[in-house]
Structures are given as structure tokens and as C-alpha cells.
Amino acid sequence: MEYAKVIEHLNRALSIEYSAVIQYCQHSALVEGTDRMVYEKFFDEASLEARSHAKKVSDWIVSLGGVPTIEAARILQSTEVTEMLRQDLKTEMEALQAYKDAHAAVKGESPIKYLLEEQIMLEQQDVWEIEKFLAMHKLSVKTKTIDLAAS
Ligand SMILES: [Fe+2]
Ligand SMILES: [Fe+2]
Structure with missing residues (x-):
């Protein structure tokens, strides 16, 4: 089948999106302290975003002649916010790689590429x-001294 490899990579991406839905949802519930003011909403929105990606990818898989998986990938858990973010970064990078692999597996100029x-x-x-x-991305930005007395 023309899209067999693409579907395989998309199903891996779908598993990662499902795990991201649950992982972000749990992170959103568990984050405490002043970090909660920022990250409760961020994690919750990221969970909803992963859910919308899961539906989108499922639709693509069916259009290409495949069956969307119902298996979630590994779910990472923590109660510490920096560790949560490291885990979420790992999950996002795995999703990114799965989509890149799917893209690389597309033969010719099929619109799925775009x-x-x-x-x-x-x-x-x-x-x-x-x-x-x-x-x-901590950059060293040169500080500029302004001489107020000179103006
Ligand atoms: Fe996603
Ligand atoms: Fe994402």
C-alpha cells in the first residue's frame, strides 16, 4: 500500500498525542504552589491541544486507508514542575520526530506532505x-548603560 509507512508513523504520532492528553492533564492537576498560577492553565490547554491533534491525525490515517490506533504511548509522571516540563519537552520532541518521519515517508507530491x-x-x-x-536559551545580552546626567 502506497501510504503504509506514512500510516505507521502517523499511528506512532497518534499514540504520543494520546499520551500527551493524559500526561498534560495530570500535570495540570498536580502542579502546586505559585507555579500553579502559570502552569495549571498551560498544561490544561496543552492537553486539549494534543486531543485536537489526535483527532486530526486520526482523520488523516483513515483518509490514507489506515485504522487509527487506540493505544497511548508511555505516560511520564512527576509532582515537580521542572521535571514535568522536561517530561513534556521529551513528549513534544517525540511527536515532532514522528511527524517528521511521516513526512519523509511520503512519496511524491501528495498533499499530505503539506x-x-x-x-x-x-x-x-x-x-x-x-x-x-x-x-x-539563556543568552548573554550586552547591557547598555545610560548616563542620565548627560541628557
Ligand atoms: Fe501535537
Ligand atoms: Fe505539541
Whole structure:
């Protein structure tokens, strides 16, 4: 079948999206302290986003002649917010890779390629956002001294 490999990668992506739904939902419930003010909403919205991605990918799989999986991938748990974010980053990176693999498996110029490009972009943005929460891009910005007395 023309799309067998693509469907295989999409089903892996779907399993990861299902695990992300549950993982983010639990993180949203478990986060405590002042971190809760930011991350309860962030995790909850990320869970809903993963659910919408799961439906989208399921529809693509059926359109390509496959059956969407009902198995979730491994779910990572923690009660500590930095560890939660590290776990979520791992999950987002795995999803990103699954979509990239699906994209690479598309033969010719099938329109599914463009749908996958959009999805890769969305997952990359999720990865970048969590990397920023984890302060992984700490840059050294030159400070500029302004002499108030001179003006
Ligand atoms: Fe996703
Ligand atoms: Fe994502």
C-alpha cells in the first residue's frame, strides 16, 4: 500500500498525542504552589491541544486507508514542575520526530506532505516554548548603560 509507512508513523504520532492528553492533564492537576498560577492553565490547554491533534491525525490515517490506533504511548509522571516540563519537552520532541518521519515517508507530491509540514511547524513551536520555560536559551545580552546626567 502506497501510504503504509506514512500510516505507521502517523499511528506512532497518534499514540504520543494520546499520551500527551493524559500526561498534560495530570500535570495540570498536580502542579502546586505559585507555579500553579502559570502552569495549571498551560498544561490544561496543552492537553486539549494534543486531543485536537489526535483527532486530526486520526482523520488523516483513515483518509490514507489506515485504522487509527487506540493505544497511548508511555505516560511520564512527576509532582515537580521542572521535571514535568522536561517530561513534556521529551513528549513534544517525540511527536515532532514522528511527524517528521511521516513526512519523509511520503512519496511524491501528495498533499499530505503539506498538512504534515504545518503539523511539524506546530510541534516545533511547542518544543521551543517549553525550552523557553526551562530557560534553555539563556543568552548573554550586552547591557547598555545610560548616563542620565548627560541628557
Ligand atoms: Fe501535537
Ligand atoms: Fe505539541
